[in-house]
Amino acid sequence: MSKEVQELVKRLRPGLSLGEYGKVYDDTSEFMKISYGDVIRLEGQHYLVIRDEAERSFGIEDPKYWVKRCIHLESGERKILKLVFYEKFSLKLGDIEIPCFRSPRKEARILELVRGDKRFMQGVSCLDSKGNLVRILDVVSGKRLDHFVFEIEKGHKEYFFQDLPAILENFMDSCRAIKFLHDHGEIHGDIRRDHLWREYKSGQYVWIDFDYAYEFEESPFGLDIFGLGSLLIYLAGKQIYTEANLQHIMADKQIELEENDFSLLYKNRIVNLKKLFPYIPRELNLVFMHFSQGAEVFYETVDEFLYDLEPCIELIRKKGGQP
Amino acid sequence: MNYKKILVAVDASENARRAAEYVGEIVGESPGFEITLLYVVRHAERDLFPDDKSWENRKKQEKEKAKYVLSELKTLLHTYGLSEDTVSTRLIEISNFSIAQAVMDYQKSGGFGTIVVGRRGMSKAEEFLFGSISNKIVHYAKNCAVWVIE
Known part of the structure; x- marks a missing residue:
């Protein structure tokens, strides 16, 4: 499998060298398994995974395994892929806790609504081979x-x-x-x-x-x-x-x-x-x-x-x- | 406006039950009253569910719960002496819309002279973030009396 990624990189981004060549994923359901050196293939496009995104909170890195920092091999552009992760948790605001849900549908709908509006991050969404709604986001520089x-x-x-x-x-x-x-x-x-x-x-x-x-x-x-x-x-x-x-x-x-x-x-x-x-x-x-x-x-x-x-x-x- | 035509907005909370009990105490066996118990079911948005099936299940559960509460509160009012003819029930389903507005729309269309609503103790912060159904009704209801039961 690693050969497939190696060949993809060689063909699409010849200048890029990786420490590790992983697998090609068409199904992103098991996002924990997808990591550095893997490629996510969506609608014929290839996204090389560089790392998991993380949020820093109180000095602690909190990895977001469902959010992948990638390079779009066809264009060389940096992209962020948000994979499907249904999660219900409590959002704590002061003393108040609010039940909160991650909704790929909602984010995909808003991305569509704000297309071309510079006041919002830009991106598109598409389905992987298992029907997971993946959002492909431009990196805000x-x-x-x-x-x-x-x-x-x-x-x-x-x-x-x-x-x-x-x-x-x-x-x-x-x-x-x-x-x-x-x-x-x-x-x-x-x-x-x-x-x-x-x-x-x-x-x-x-x-x-x-x-x-x-x-x-x-x-x-x-x-x-x-x-x-x-x-x-x-x-x-x-x-x-x-x-x-x-x-x-x-x-x-x-x-x-x-x-x-x-x-x-x-x-x-x-x-x-x-x-x-x-x-x-x-x-x-x-x-x-x-x-x-x-x-x-x-x-x-x-x-x-x-x-x-x-x-x-x-x-x-x-x-x-x-x- | 007929103030004896009373709309009691209810849900599955203790406050709603208190509101119904209050109406039972006040009205009792007095003649000329017409009571409608209204349960507005606001369905959760589809966004919150991974698939249609779990969403439909939840909507079904909410509706069943509302029917049960309405039937229970109707029985409760009978224990205060209100006759079968005096009390009716109504269930309205909405999505992504204000419950207070649905209650006020129903009051207007049905010509109710009184709205009764329970109020749960809310902190200021909760009121800012979530809004209060009873406060909205107190502020915006027209041509009727509003009883707020705490």
Whole structure:
């Protein structure tokens, strides 16, 4: 079998040498067996597996055996193949646990819906020889937006007035992308900081990973909107603030915090950023406070959220003395 | 609007049972009342299941459960003295749609003057993420009284 892969590589990518030549797989059901040096064949195209993708969480690598980093042998392009893995698990948000399902169908449908829309990762889906719905994704050449923001080498005030308005303009476009999904009866389902990327070349913000599905609830968009709010608060603060890290970051300041200053879900995160940075416009801080423990009114649609957020960009520019 | 024409929105929860008991206590053997127990079954989306068969099985189970609950709550109302003619049941199946909206649509089309709904204690965070059926009905129902039973 290894000879078959060797010949494929020799024929299609002659410049490529591998440490190991594995098998050719037409059926991806047993994805744990498929690893470095194997080739996945889908609709006559060949994808050489380089490695399993992994997520880093709290410094620990969590391998995702059903997600393969590949080289498309016919074109030489890097691709990510997501194989079928039906999993039900609990998504933990603060103290709340939500039953969550991985749905290849949902992700394939959204890929089709957003074809050509640069605000989303791009890809196609196809069936393997056993009818498994495989998603073939383009690699986003960029960096997580939160990492990009965190690494901007400026103090908060400088960042807030010089960089944030343009970042928020782009972020609003990302929010409109989520609204587009909602308008078509879909949700992203996993809006977290590591799922919004910024492309190196274009600076375009790109949503990735939308295969999470849930039992339908009375407010179907609540989860997505909370994710957008948490991202906004991160962008405005340039990082997360908790009582613990505040002691290091602002050791010289006396800041009195109360329960209502913290996130509704993540009880240790400060959302009332105006207490930390008094130059934040009141209007913007009020948007943050919709995601706080003191909130009495919640956003039910992305439109409501954007309606409040949009004028804040101009306010920041005015306060910062920009035209 | 006939306030004696009462729509009781129920499901398999304890709160729904409390709502039915409350209606039983209030109405009892009084004349002129018309009670409809409404169970809106919101089917899980096909996305959550690996194949059609498991999805269809789940839908069937949900429907059977709803029928059982309706029959049980109807019997419960009879124990409070409500006659066979006074209580009817209705099951509506929806998918990817608001239960609160389905209840309000049924209230409107049936000319019900009162909606009764149970409320489970929800934290603020749960309300943000999942929404509350009873809150939606309180906010948006028109031309009727709304009783919320906790």
